[in-house]
Amino acid sequence: MGLLTGVLTLPLAPLRGTAWVVDQVLLAAEREYYDPEPVRAALAALVDDLANGRVDAEEFDRREDALLDRLDEIEAYRMRTEKGS
Numbered sequence: 001m002g003l004l005t006g007v008l009t010l011p012l013a014p015l016r017g018t019a020w021v022v023d024q025v026l027l028a029a030e031r032e033y034y035d036p037e038p039v040r041a042a043l044a045a046l047v048d049d050l051a052n053g054r055v056d057a058e059e060f061d062r063r064e065d066a067l068l069d070r071l072d073e074i075e076a077y078r079m080r081t082e083k084g085s
Helices: 003-008 010-033 036-051 057-084
Strands: none
Touching: 003 010, 036 057
């Protein structure tokens, strides 16, 4: 960016800064949302709940299916983002 461009676009600097902050928040939210570790931890807790009788087999199957679907969604997202990189 040249000196003249920098001076002329100086009034837009707060907007550029705000846009950068929004991008960083969005990236952090995506990393957290698409992190498989909490889903894996929930699966492990669910298995433990089944083993200790806190959930029955039907509830286990329903919740396990939802968690496995979530892991599939995370994997598909990661594949899409790796191809786009």
